[in-house]
Amino acid sequence: MAEAQLLTPDVPGRTDEAEEESRLRSVTLTVENMNCGGCMRKVERALMAAPGVASARAHLSAKRVAVSFDTDRSTPDALIAALGAAGYKAGELVAETSDADEKRNRDFLARLAVAGFAAANVMLLSVSVWSAGSDGMEEATRSLFHWISALIALPAVAYSGQPFFRSAMTALRARGLNMDVPISLAILLSAGMSLAQTIRGGEHVYFDASVTLLFFLLIGRYLDQRMRTRARGAAQNLLKMRAQSATIVQADGSAETMAAAALVPGMRVAVAAGERFPADGTVLTGKSEADESLLTGESAPRPLTPGAEVFAGTINLGAPVVFEASKTEGDTLLAELTRLMETAEQARGRYVRLADRASQLYAPAVHILAAAAFLGWLIAGVGWEAALMVAIAVLIITCPCALALAVPAVQVAAADRLFGRGVLVKAPDGLERLSEIDTIVFDKTGTLTYGRPVLQNADEIEDAALRAAGELAAASKHPYAIAVASAAKARFGTLSPMQGVVEEPGGGLKVETSQGEARLGSAEWCGQFERGSGQASLYYAAPGRDAIAFAFTDELREDAAQTIRELKSAGFAVEIMSGDRAETVEPIARKLGIAEWRAKCQPQEKIARLRSLAASGHKVLMVGDGLNDAPALTAAHASLAPSSAADISQMASDAVFQGASLRSVIDLLATARRAQRMAFENFGIAGIYNLIFIPIAAAGFVTPLIAAIAMSTSSVFVTANALRLRAIKLRLAK
Numbered sequence: 001m002a003e004a005q006l007l008t009p010d011v012p013g014r015t016d017e018a019e020e021e022s023r024l025r026s027v028t029l030t031v032e033n034m035n036c037g038g039c040m041r042k043v044e045r046a047l048m049a050a051p052g053v054a055s056a057r058a059h060l061s062a063k064r065v066a067v068s069f070d071t072d073r074s075t076p077d078a079l080i081a082a083l084g085a086a087g088y089k090a091g092e093l094v095a096e097t098s099d100a101d102e103k104r105n106r107d108f109l110a111r112l113a114v115a116g117f118a119a120a121n122v123m124l125l126s127v128s129v130w131s132a133g134s135d136g137m138e139e140a141t142r143s144l145f146h147w148i149s150a151l152i153a154l155p156a157v158a159y160s161g162q163p164f165f166r167s168a169m170t171a172l173r174a175r176g177l178n179m180d181v182p183i184s185l186a187i188l189l190s191a192g193m194s195l196a197q198t199i200r201g202g203e204h205v206y207f208d209a210s211v212t213l214l215f216f217l218l219i220g221r222y223l224d225q226r227m228r229t230r231a232r233g234a235a236q237n238l239l240k241m242r243a244q245s246a247t248i249v250q251a252d253g254s255a256e257t258m259a260a261a262a263l264v265p266g267m268r269v270a271v272a273a274g275e276r277f278p279a280d281g282t283v284l285t286g287k288s289e290a291d292e293s294l295l296t297g298e299s300a301p302r303p304l305t306p307g308a309e310v311f312a313g314t315i316n317l318g319a320p321v322v323f324e325a326s327k328t329e330g331d332t333l334l335a336e337l338t339r340l341m342e343t344a345e346q347a348r349g350r351y352v353r354l355a356d357r358a359s360q361l362y363a364p365a366v367h368i369l370a371a372a373a374f375l376g377w378l379i380a381g382v383g384w385e386a387a388l389m390v391a392i393a394v395l396i397i398t399c400p401c402a403l404a405l406a407v408p409a410v411q412v413a414a415a416d417r418l419f420g421r422g423v424l425v426k427a428p429d430g431l432e433r434l435s436e437i438d439t440i441v442f443d444k445t446g447t448l449t450y451g452r453p454v455l456q457n458a459d460e461i462e463d464a465a466l467r468a469a470g471e472l473a474a475a476s477k478h479p480y481a482i483a484v485a486s487a488a489k490a491r492f493g494t495l496s497p498m499q500g501v502v503e504e505p506g507g508g509l510k511v512e513t514s515q516g517e518a519r520l521g522s523a524e525w526c527g528q529f530e531r532g533s534g535q536a537s538l539y540y541a542a543p544g545r546d547a548i549a550f551a552f553t554d555e556l557r558e559d560a561a562q563t564i565r566e567l568k569s570a571g572f573a574v575e576i577m578s579g580d581r582a583e584t585v586e587p588i589a590r591k592l593g594i595a596e597w598r599a600k601c602q603p604q605e606k607i608a609r610l611r612s613l614a615a616s617g618h619k620v621l622m623v624g625d626g627l628n629d630a631p632a633l634t635a636a637h638a639s640l641a642p643s644s645a646a647d648i649s650q651m652a653s654d655a656v657f658q659g660a661s662l663r664s665v666i667d668l669l670a671t672a673r674r675a676q677r678m679a680f681e682n683f684g685i686a687g688i689y690n691l692i693f694i695p696i697a698a699a700g701f702v703t704p705l706i707a708a709i710a711m712s713t714s715s716v717f718v719t720a721n722a723l724r725l726r727a728i729k730l731r732l733a734k
Contacts, residue, residue: 024054026068027076032089033170034058034065039088042176046086050079065090087174108222111160115215118156119208122149126208139201146198146205153207157191160214163221182366186395187214190704193388206392206704213396216715242313242334243278247271249322263328271316271323279325280332283308286321288505289478290314301478303522304505318505370394373698382700390700396707397697398690406682407432409722414675417726421667422658430654432679433638434672436619440567440665441610441632443624444578444585447642448592449554450660451625453479453537455487456553465548467492469540472509472520475501480538481509481520483552508538516543556588563662564592570732572669573618577601577609577632606632623665640668670730678725682718689714 040058047056052073058065083090125145167180194205246260249268260278289301292314312332370391377387415425470488473481474497501511508521519541526539538550576597578585589597622636633639641653657664
């Protein structure tokens with residue numbers, strides 16, 4: 001054995017696999033100027049070419065890239081430098097604020113407003129010159145109008161065109177091309193030639209073409225920016241679930257506060273009522289309850305006694321407890337959920353790749369076409385100025401304004417329609433994926449149901465017992481106690497909470513009465529040992545009387561059954577996948593007519609089921625609300641969460657619906673299908689426009705002004721077609 005160990009290092013290329021894996025580190029970088037599918041591929045190639053990089057997966061919508069690299073061969077700074085050499089501004093991911101997002105949106109809106117103001121005023125001056133003709137306006141007046149146009153247009157171009165100019169310069173510095181290069185050329189050449197003509201006293205200038213072109217391009221870019229703001233990755237929002245500090249119990253019993261990130265396994269940690277657990281571990285002392293609804297989907301708090309497991313991010317509801325940390329920081333269940341979500345988020349890049357594939361050939365094709373037009377007319381002997389005007393007209397005609405608006409305009413119209421129906425669409429490509437759905441998987445608690453327990457057998461309980469139990473329950477905030485108090489209030493109108501109530505964490509409530517002690521709580525707490533495994537979740541034990549059982553149910557949403565029927569009639573396969581117990585899931589599934597259901601599902605099991613359905617060729621919509629649903633929401637083909645869901649589930653989902661109605665699922669799917677159809681219609685409009693006007697422009701029959709008007713007209717048609725989506729009646733059918 002010793003000899004083998006000595007010989008191992010002499011064998012070239014031989015590396016201990018476990019040691020190699022231990023050196024790998026993952027980092028997420030933000031890439032500010034990653035704007036299209038071509039950029040995404042260049043970013044991934046640049047990183048993969050860097051020393052020590054094992055993998056690089058870009059996420060275009062969030063402008064992020066997840067990189068796994070060997071810490072012995074590279075560092076985050078080296079990766080950032082590699083992207084810088086390729087022309088991309090990058091940095092390590094930090095939590096972005098909504099203020100930063102709004103600042104970027106306001107910046108785009110300001111540039112759009114300036115371009116719109118300039119386009120309107122310059123167009124008025126141009127129309128005046130054009131309508132008067134060469135004989136109807138004196139040369140001095142025409143020259144004055146041209147100089148006024150220049151004074152309006154040139155500052156507007158310099159300010160509003162910066163997003164395109166910066167992007168184009170970045171691509172050129174990296175010896176590449178992107179869609180902003182021909183756009184910038186068209187704007188600068190038309191403005192530059194117009195300025196030259198103005199200085200020379202020429203008859204025709206095209207300031208109106210440059211600012212109008214810029215205005216419509218900025219509309220498309222602004223809409224895209226707004227959608228990107230909503231597409232922030234959900235995994236980083238799990239950080240909000242972590243405790244920031246922890247109270248360590250020393251061997252001598254003293255307490256010390258330290259950062260939760262500094263915890264190590266084996267430490268004893270005290271957690272007060274209302275605090276989050278800072279690590280996974282096992283309870284040592286104390287009795288309490290933990291709110292794990294975000295983690296398991298179970299609406300009822302879980303009792304905590306010595307020996308019970310606790311998980312980072314969950315909340316201690318009852319009394320102080322001390323637990324021993326077993327998994328800390330990156331090893332906790334919360335951290336594992338983060339990794340699952342990051343993996344699922346990166347997988348979404350393939351939809352963006354499909355949407356942006358055409359952009360790879362666009363920039364070189366436009367340059368070749370414009371150059372060919374310029375050289376062709378130059379050879380024909382018309383002179384370089386006339387040839388250049390034709391080339392500028394070709395650049396403007398081929399400008400992808402209508403194509404750029406085709407999808408964003410439909411997305412905004414669809415989002416506006418859905419917003420009026422209580423649905424907020426967040427993901428830029430969410431509608432596209434929602435239009436492809438054929439299978440819907442529902443969580444139970446908080447999705448098909450309201451997520452709050454309701455007293456099921458209130459009619460079987462006598463008035464006196466219900467009033468007494470309600471007055472006792474009114475002293476507690478436990479979900480079951482709230483349900484009992486609500487049932488009592490519904491029957492009697494008002495309640496007078498009892499005084500002197502004592503709450504025993506994990507047990508229940510007790511109070512001393514003139515007849516003796518009354519209790520409301522678990523079967524064991526109320527002395528019902530032989531009934532502890534029954535259907536009842538709570539008991540009320542009054543002195544000298546038999547204990548009364550209280551059974552609860554999680555009430556179905558009012559329109560849940562009708563919604564499921566319509567979805568099945570439209571050809572969708574429907575399943576339930578819940579973290580709740582089988583005895584609570586099975587009656588719901590039977591009542592809704594859903595044959596395929598699963599209970600007690602962990603996050604990994606939900607993802608495994610979704611992957612199994614995907615492998616079978618199904619496109620799955622996941623509808624869920626708990627933290628345990630968040631990885632599944634990101635792993636599904638598309639996802640939806642109610643507004644009552646956990647923050648992280650709302651962030652992970654493609655859309656969020658408000659209110660108590662489940663019909664939002666039908667509205668969302670019907671709108672997504674029609675939006676997809678309208679997007680294809682818009683692509684058709686843009687395609688027909690290009691087929692007609694590109695040959696005309698190359699033949700020299702179109703001036704830059706006419707080219708800008710034609711380009712603007714195609715954009716108007718695309719936008720008008722998209723706006724129809726706001727008002728038309730939709731029906732979900734096979």
